[in-house]
Amino acid sequence: MTPISLHLFSMMGAITVMNETLTGVAELRIEGLGAAGDGVAHLDGQSVFIPGTLPGEEVRVRLASGHPELIDIVHSSPERVTPPCDLFGECGGCALQHLSLPALLEWKSQRVLHALTAAGFTDLPPARMFQTVPETRRRMDFAVQRVPGGVIIGLHRRNGDPVDMTECHVLHPAIFELLTPLRDVLGSLGALTSRGSLMINLLNSGPDLTLQTPAPLTSADHTKLAAFAREHHLSRISWQDPKDQGIETVAHSGAVREEFGGVAVSPPPSAFLQATADAEKAIVTAVLDGLPSLNKKDVTVELFAGCGTLTFPMSEKGRVMAYEGNLAAANCLKAAAGGRRVDGFHRDLGRQPLLPHDLKSTRAVVLDPPYAGAGAQTVPLAKSAVPDIVYVSCNPAALEKDGRVLWNAGFSVIGLTIVDQFLWSTEVEAVVVLSRDAKRIKRESSRRNRNDPSRSDF
Numbered sequence: 001m002t003p004i005s006l007h008l009f010s011m012m013g014a015i016t017v018m019n020e021t022l023t024g025v026a027e028l029r030i031e032g033l034g035a036a037g038d039g040v041a042h043l044d045g046q047s048v049f050i051p052g053t054l055p056g057e058e059v060r061v062r063l064a065s066g067h068p069e070l071i072d073i074v075h076s077s078p079e080r081v082t083p084p085c086d087l088f089g090e091c092g093g094c095a096l097q098h099l100s101l102p103a104l105l106e107w108k109s110q111r112v113l114h115a116l117t118a119a120g121f122t123d124l125p126p127a128r129m130f131q132t133v134p135e136t137r138r139r140m141d142f143a144v145q146r147v148p149g150g151v152i153i154g155l156h157r158r159n160g161d162p163v164d165m166t167e168c169h170v171l172h173p174a175i176f177e178l179l180t181p182l183r184d185v186l187g188s189l190g191a192l193t194s195r196g197s198l199m200i201n202l203l204n205s206g207p208d209l210t211l212q213t214p215a216p217l218t219s220a221d222h223t224k225l226a227a228f229a230r231e232h233h234l235s236r237i238s239w240q241d242p243k244d245q246g247i248e249t250v251a252h253s254g255a256v257r258e259e260f261g262g263v264a265v266s267p268p269p270s271a272f273l274q275a276t277a278d279a280e281k282a283i284v285t286a287v288l289d290g291l292p293s294l295n296k297k298d299v300t301v302e303l304f305a306g307c308g309t310l311t312f313p314m315s316e317k318g319r320v321m322a323y324e325g326n327l328a329a330a331n332c333l334k335a336a337a338g339g340r341r342v343d344g345f346h347r348d349l350g351r352q353p354l355l356p357h358d359l360k361s362t363r364a365v366v367l368d369p370p371y372a373g374a375g376a377q378t379v380p381l382a383k384s385a386v387p388d389i390v391y392v393s394c395n396p397a398a399l400e401k402d403g404r405v406l407w408n409a410g411f412s413v414i415g416l417t418i419v420d421q422f423l424w425s426t427e428v429e430a431v432v433v434l435s436r437d438a439k440r441i442k443r444e445s446s447r448r449n450r451n452d453p454s455r456s457d458f
Contacts, residue, residue: 027074030057033107035397037095037426051158052089054080054099079103084134084169091163093155093170094424101423105131108428109418115396116432119403121413125448130282131420132275137170138202139273144186144211145195151187153179153198162195170423175200178207178232185228191215196242199270205257206235210269212242217250226251238269261313265336268328272306279421283392283431284313286417290390290433291364292440294318298363301386303349303377308333308342310366310392315341318363323347323354353377356384364388373398382409387437393430403432410436414444 028041030053039053043063050068053059054077061068083089083097096104109127116124143162145152154165168176178200186192191213201208217225217239229237229251237251247269256266258273261284267273274280287310291300298318305311305322307329314320319341324330325348334344347354353376359365365386367374371394374381381389382405389411393399415433422428435441 025060025062025071027058027060030055030059033096035111035426052098085167087163087165087167090157091155091165092158092160093165093168095426097169097424101131104424105129105418105420108420108426111396111428112393112399112416112418112430115400116403116413116416119400120407121403124413125416125444127416127418128286129418129420130279132279132423134169134423135176136172136276136278137423138172138175138277139275140171140175140200142198142200143195144192144198144213146187146192151183151192153183153186172202174202175207181228181232185224186211188224189213189217189221191217191221201267201271201273203235203256203258203267203273205255206233206253208236208238208256208267208269208271209234210238210240210247211250212240214242216241222250229253236269240270258307260308260311261316263308263312263336263340265307265312265332267307267332271329271332272309274309275421279419279429280309282417282419282421283429284310286415286419286431286433287366287390287392288313288317290415290431291317291366292388292435292437294363299361300364300366301354301359301362303354303365303367303374303381304369305330305333305344306368308336308344310368311342311344312336312340314366319343321345321362323349325349349377350375353380355380359384359386362386364390366390366392368392369398369402371395371398373402378402378405382406382411387435388440389434391432391434393432394427396428396430399430399432406434412436412441414441 026043028043028048030039030041032040032055034040034049038049038051041048041050048068050059050061050070052070056077058074060071060074062071079100080098081100085097088094088097109129113124142153143156145162152162152164154163157163165179193214196213199210225237230253235253235256236249238247239250240247257264258267274283294317300314300318300320302311302320302322305324311320311322311333321343322333323345324333327346330344330346337344365381373395411434413432414435417431419429
């Protein structure tokens with residue numbers, strides 16, 4: 001495999017970073033990929049970001065108005081493949097369908113390794129790696145827009161309007177097949193006067209829809225949506241007010257149910273789910289494997305617990321104290337916790353982080369923070385006496401920032417799992433096992449040296 005991942009560049013907030021005086025046609029060599037998946041070249045000491053190109057390629061571009069236009073590829077990368085979707089390049093959902101899947105996973109893994117190295121960690125363990133398969137995405141936020149003659153449901157093109165999703169190799173078929181009848185029913189709603197949004201979660205009980213429209217639903221709209229839910233066996237349709245974000249249930253058909261670790265929960269509308277079921281399994285497995293040996297008295301504190309994706313599987317190994325800032329998600333978790341070794345708490349960890357004394361009896365901490373990272377919770381966690389942490393990251397930049405604080409506090413990385421669940425995007429998940437328990441670090445190092453694996457995949 002071409003070492004496509006050895007060159008990492010920041011987007012620096014733009015598609016291109018170049019002087020607008022650079023004009024004409026130039027032949028450039030692509031040196032790496034930027035954080036948004038664009039190929040990066042250099043011209044007169046300036047970085048040029050060129051969509052649709054790959055490292056090692058030689059390309060001809062037209063330079064004008066600060067935005068390079070790809071003319072042709074003179075020499076292509078051996079990792080270049082034919083994109084499977086005809087909408088690629090127009091729809092903004094996928095950035096790297098022209099890159100082979102093994103090379104994509106390798107590049108994403110290098111993003112995580114680069115973040116950890118930049119945070120200060122050395123002697124990183126070999127990573128376990130997992131990549132989801134096409135047509136398994138079970139959660140999607142769609143743009144909805146009324147246009148002459150109908151309704152568009154899809155994703156935004158880069159810096160542009162929505163593109164109607166007439167094809168998708170990412171979505172689970174159960175969601176994609178709903179889009180055609182959804183266009184019809186949404187087109188009949190008086191509340192959809194211009195642009196709205198639609199979030200679909202594919203739960204164990206069926207598709208769960210949350211609709212947002214510019215105007216409130218009329219009584220006729222309620223009737224149409226309720227009939228649609230019955231006809232298509234939807235577990236629930238909710239409407240969210242775009243002004244105050246309040247949510248009301250429009251249609252409800254039986255129990256709304258999802259299972260985490262064999263425990264049935266009833267997620268609120270728009271609840272967070274891992275993007276694919278197989279990736280969720282890989283993440284849960286990595287977290288459980290990353291926990292230290294626990295006895296009955298040991299307590300694991302979980303931060304940013306959501307509805308219990310990790311909580312309930314972890315409760316099979318010991319008591320879990322789970323904290324979540326979203327009230328609806330926290331209530332969902334607490335409602336399912338009865339009779340189990342789980343204590344659920346509603347707490348905004350950004351405004352009221354757990355302090356070192358709150359963690360004094362904690363054996364391990366597991367956290368799955370939002371995209372921006374753990375924020376105000378990071379420093380108190382580092383200052384606590386907690387010896388072991390499992391950090392589930394969805395953003396290498398946030399991982400680097402939080403990781404630097406933990407490295408300064410004496411933690412080492414003893415386990416690492418890379419999960420590519422957002423196929424053909426630039427997003428990557430990682431489960432990072434950290435410890436400052438000298439005996440555990442020595443034990444893991446000895447095991448690694450004894451086994452000497454180059455890579456342990458799922």
